[in-house]
Amino acid sequence: MDDMESGIVKKFMFVNRKAPHGTVYALEVLEMVLISAAFDQDVHLAFLDDGVLQIKKGQTPAGIGVKNFSPTYRALEGYDIEKLYVEAESLAERGLTEDDLLVPVEVLSRAEMGKLMAGMDVVLTA
Template sequence: MSDIKKFLYLNRKAPYGTIYALESLEVVLIGAAFEQDVSLAFVDDGVYQLVKGQDTSEIGMKNFSPTYNALGDYDVNKLYVEKESLEARGLTEDDLMPLTYEDEDDDWAEKPSIRVVSSAELADIMDEQDVVLAF
């Protein structure tokens, strides 16, 4: 497939409580094989998906947060987190998993995948997309 489109996965829900976060991640992983230009955005309770130290042992559900670590290997390395959503929940970037990727254009240097952006910046990013999948 020759034409490359910009795909944005918009994650708006907490990781547990509903299945949206998990099934969004499943689309991202399958979609990675199609070699499109992929970004993820985390807004509202969606920012909780990236919080480090998740422990689901008391709720009988699988902790799928380690899977986010694998995204860099799938060339999914643009993870935008909305600043306002973090602030409204008393979170900072330090509360998030330190997700990284190896930049093949820069001698495989390890770089952070997460970028905290304002809601206005995120609006611009969304505006550039061809396909937005909101979960």
């Protein structure tokens, strides 16, 4: 993959708006995020709406028979993916606070999130 050395650096944002486990999107977005780390791009992860549940502490999906992939969010730092943003309104609407989250994040207001998104070159949603 010679494109890894193309020298182009774009602002990528992975927008997560769906809860984990009920659909596959959270897991497969995470697989995309991990691959993106190999391309030296400016990677951002946004968690809003039900997407904030993807990084809720204490996920124990053994009882529903699916893999617990939530620890992977904590491993992202090791791939130099450190720009994680969570929308404050989405947390509040769901009765959650930053303390409920399993990774360090930057909490932004909805207005700030909109401005951040507006600066992206590539937005990937699922």
